[in-house]
Each structure stands twice: as structure tokens, then as C-alpha cells.
Amino acid sequence: MQTHFEQELAELKNKLLTMASHAETSVTNAIKALIDRDDELAQKVDADDAIIDHLEMEIDEMAIRLLAKAPLASDLRLITVAMKISQNLERVGDEATKIARRVQDLNQEPQLKPYVDLPNMAKIALQMLKTALDSFVNRQPDTAREIIPRDKEVDLLNKQLHRELASYMIEKPSTITRCLNLMIISKSLERIADHATNVAEEVVYLCEARDIRHGG
């Protein structure tokens, strides 16, 4: 039978997973809004950010109450990690909102080019995020570790896209606004992959009490 404290920890974990699912949905919707040129969906992403923000505050409040009970060892790590993961998820939500706002701007003009790299980046970033969260749920530090190198793939795609968009701008200054919007979206996806990496690092800390950030 679960103790009261274990139930409270389970509740914290559930809230975090609810938040994760909102964050993932927002990123998915933001990219769908980009590809489908769907203003309405972009506006929804913008509006839904408040839900994610609110969950972050709820998780922090729960975590602080739990910390006052003096948890130790893996319980202590779980609570501190939950606070960090929720912060990363909140930022993921912010990036989704940023994308959604750029999409609404882009939709004012004809599409610059067919999008290939952006959906690809989004796919990798979302997969990283999902795997990081799965590894949190299942406490799989090895799975968490595996996704960390994938951050480089996203970084590379981001740089590549920046170069490509820079050449567009040089060739045709009338595309500058659209190119800048796309650059911002690309950067946002790159940041989402960074947040997924952070989550993965926290999972390793949770499971092994080992700090692997900053090459550690």
C-alpha cells in the first residue's frame, strides 16, 4: 500500500506529466499551424500557454510543500528534479508560443518555400522531448543518455537553415521579413531540443545521483 507521502509524490509526477503532454501538444500544433498556414491553430497555441504556465506554478507549490516535509535520497532528488523539469517544460511552451506568433506573421504573405528542414527539426526535437519524459516515467537513465547527442543534429540543421535563409535574403531583400520569421522558428526548435536535453540530464541525476551537465 502506498503511504500518504508516496501518494503525494505520485500526484506531483502526474501533474508533471500533464504539463508535459500540454507542452508536447503545443509544439506539435505550432508546427502544424506553420505547415497548414492555420492562423486559428496558431492562436490556440498562444492561448494554451497560460495552462502550461499555471501548471508550472502548481508544481512548484506542491514541490515546496513536499520539501518542507524533509524528504531524503531519491525522494529528495525527485522533487528537485520535478521543479527543474517543469521549468524546462514551461520554456518549451514559451518556444511553441513564439513559433505560433511567427506563423501568424508569416501567414500575411505567400509561403517563401516548401518547408523541409523545419518539420524535420521539429520531429527530432519532439522525439527527444518525448523520450526524455518517457525515461523519466520509467526511470531509464540509459535511454535518457542516448538522446543527448541528438541535440547536435538539431543544432546542425538550425545552422544549415540559417545559412540557407541568409542567402535568400541577400538574393531577394523582399523576403527578409519572412526569412527572419523562419530563423526565429528554427532557433525556437533548436531551443526545444536543448530543453529536452536538460530534461534528460535531470533524469540521469534522478536515477543515479550523477550530475552530467556541462560535460560532467
Add this chain to the structure above:
Amino acid sequence: MTEAPLRKIKTNDPSGQDRPANSTLIETQNLSLFYGKSQALRNISFGISERIVTAFIGPSGCGKSTLLRCLNRMNDLIDNVRIEGTVLIGGENIYSKDVDVIELRKRVGMVFQRSNPFPKSIYENISYGLRLHGTKNKSDLDGIVEKSLRQAALWDEVKDRLNSSALGLSGGQQQRLCIARAIAIRPEIILMDEPASALDPIATAKIEELILQLKEEFTIVIVTHNMQQAARISDFTAFFYMGELIEYDVTAKVFTNPAKKQTEDYVTGRFG
């Protein structure tokens, strides 16, 4: 009177849901207590809600145990004690002349710091009070003994040796037996004076879990020196200092953002 602090309280329930504060069961009005010339409690006025856990914290000698003992008139047993003000339980002044103290202590049970089982069998420890209060039928007694031991999370450990001496149990088991003994006579309120301070961490965790379960049915007031314990098990916390009630609020508030500097200094270990 300081009401149970908020209308909506954040309880210690795992759901983390707010729920309306329960109605007030215990109320003190300008309660002061003197041991001879020295004043141990100063004008305490506050209310305790039913079916939640309320913790009393504060440095040694702050009056928290004295106040606890006022709630079932245990201080009557001490010479030279003078009490002013009133204590109402369910609206009734327990210090009025026509109150039957035996009946009162049946309504307000108590568990002490050091477990104090009778030097009798486990079974008799529970059945003694029941027989005293008129339950004679063997099968009724058997039923209540089992129910009380189950509620005290002790049944599985002792069911095969109910006739062995209670003194053969471990410290933690003895304390749970005392809790079983207290709940056997179905009190409304259980007062606990540092019930886990003499126990190891595992036995302490069992007592804490038990308290969280018992509050579904009983109103629990606990004195504890262990602030993390108060944070783990109580819904409301009252901080006392030098016989005064300094702060009384939802537990999460007292331990994360106390309103008074004295409380802050105490809970952060800066004095006391």
C-alpha cells in the same frame, strides 16, 4: 478567537485539493494557566477544526504540552494549578462544575511520549477500558479489539499472540498499542504528546502514517518537537512561545512563509 485560519485550506491530503475548513470542535477563550505564581499559558484564544491534524510546536517550556493537557483536564491532577478562561469542546465548557471528567476523557483520549501499556496482555490492554465503560460481551470485545488493532496498523503483527504480555512488544508496537487502546473507546479527539519522539525512524514513519489515516475519523492534536513531522502530518500548525500563541495557520504556510519573525526564527532553527 483565532478561527481555523482560512475558509479554504490546503490540506495534507495527497490529492492536494482545497477543501472547506471543517467546523470548529475545540475552542479556547482567553485561556490562562498558572503553576503557582508562574504563568504557563497567556490568554490563548483559538479554534481547532474537527477531523484534521493540528500540530503544536514551540521550544521547551513554551506551554504547548500544558495546553494539550488542558483539553482533557489532565492538569487537574497537578497540585497548585489555576486555570482562567474557558475551553469548549463541541460548544460545551469542559471546566464547568457539572462536567464528568471520566466522560470527558472518554471523548478526549490521550497518547503520551513514552508508551505506557498496562502490564497485562495485548488483548486486555484494549479491552480494559471497554469493560470499564460497560462492554461485557466477549464477542463484542473481540470485535472491538480486532478493529482497534487493525486501525492502529498493529493487527497483523500481534493477532497470533493477543494473550502475550504487551510489555514484550517493541517500542513502536507498544506506542501503536496505546493508540489502539485510545481509539477502542471511540473518542472524538485524540491528544498526542510527542508520540514518536522515543521511536526510531521506521517506527516513527508508521505512527505518522497511522495519524494520517486516523484523521478521517478522529480529531487529532499533536505536540511535536520535530518540525518536519509537523509538516508531514498536520493540516494546521500553532506556534507557541513563552506561553503565548504566536502564530496559527495552515501548516504549509507556517513552514514555507510564516507571518511572524519569531516563528521564522524557530522553524529555521535560529532559536529554541
